[in-house]
Amino acid sequence: MAHSLHALPYAFDALEPHIDAQTMQIHHDKHHQAYVDNLNKALAGTGDEDKTLEELMANISAYPMAVRNNGGGHYNHTLFWSILGNNGSKPTGDLATAINETFGSLDALIEKMNTAGTTRFGSGWAWLLVADGKLHVSSTPNQDNPLMDVAEVRGTPILGIDVWEHAYYLKYQNKRPDYLKAIWNVINWDEVAKRYKAAL
Numbered sequence: 001m002a003h004s005l006h007a008l009p010y011a012f013d014a015l016e017p018h019i020d021a022q023t024m025q026i027h028h029d030k031h032h033q034a035y036v037d038n039l040n041k042a043l044a045g046t047g048d049e050d051k052t053l054e055e056l057m058a059n060i061s062a063y064p065m066a067v068r069n070n071g072g073g074h075y076n077h078t079l080f081w082s083i084l085g086n087n088g089s090k091p092t093g094d095l096a097t098a099i100n101e102t103f104g105s106l107d108a109l110i111e112k113m114n115t116a117g118t119t120r121f122g123s124g125w126a127w128l129l130v131a132d133g134k135l136h137v138s139s140t141p142n143q144d145n146p147l148m149d150v151a152e153v154r155g156t157p158i159l160g161i162d163v164w165e166h167a168y169y170l171k172y173q174n175k176r177p178d179y180l181k182a183i184w185n186v187i188n189w190d191e192v193a194k195r196y197k198a199a200l
Helices: 021-043 053-058 065-082 093-103 106-118 176-186 189-199
Strands: 124-131 134-141 156-162
Touching: 021 065, 053 065, 065 156, 093 106, 093 134, 093 189, 106 124, 106 134, 106 156, 106 176, 124 189, 156 189
Parallel strands: none
Antiparallel strands: 124 134, 124 156
């Protein structure tokens, strides 16, 4: 099968105390695995089994909802795991400059992202993305993302925050704003900067 789940690049407890080990294990091994399995099922026999996630996203409106939901879930979570890590990095270089020029400060960006995540009704994602060489903040419902041809704001996501309840409920219960406040302690800005450079 074309799509598979990669191991996390760190231990399940690496993001403690901000994200607990049990949440990370269930989120990665159960939820993300289910998206991969269901995407492979949805693509079986279509001739599109070997298409990359990016190719699927770019033309997602041509596919059944099972491909949109599970392909999006696979893409979004793969990005999510990569931009987390307890390395205490801060934005530097071109990314830091772009954040300051676009939003005024890192704190202002965080506030804008947290608002996007808090006000997303139901399940979804908050995004920092690059479109036309500029940084933008958006949010999407369910497992949609800015690469999809159905997205309200299209571009290349460089940082995504999962605001589905399965991402935070064991530790934060219904307090999504507390989770959003905590997650900034474990953002791997070096990885976000790499993605920013690639998106340009």
